[in-house]
Amino acid sequence: MSDVSSERLAExxxxxxxxxxSGDGFISQAxxxxxxxxxxxxxxxSLEESADADGDGSISFEEFVRLVG
Numbered sequence: 001m002s003d004v005s006s007e008r009l010a011e012x013x014x015x016x017x018x019x020x021x022s023g024d025g026f027i028s029q030a031x032x033x034x035x036x037x038x039x040x041x042x043x044x045x046s047l048e049e050s051a052d053a054d055g056d057g058s059i060s061f062e063e064f065v066r067l068v069g
Contacts, residue, residue, distance in 0.1 A: 004069045016064050026058035 004012070019027050019035050032044055051059050051067040059067070 004065060008069065009065070012065055012069060013061065015068075016061050026056075026060055027064065028058045 016027065017023075019031055021031050021034065022028075029044055029048060032039070032047070036044075047067070048057070048059070051063050053063050053066070054060075
């Protein structure tokens with residue numbers, strides 16, 4: 001995350017927090033689907049596969065930054 005500017009990190013944090021409906025610090029597949037209902041299941045699965053570095057089934061803020069940063 002060191003190569004991302006502080007302004008970009010703040011923007012990404014706002015976006016992440018808006019998607020993280022539960023406020024638990026992770027984005028689940030269900031939260032992605034609520035915010036992006038038009039995304040096909042395959043796209044969500046692909047997103048999780050590429051972003052979920054630790055394989056825990058949800059995306060942390062750090063993983064989110066690596067994905068969209």
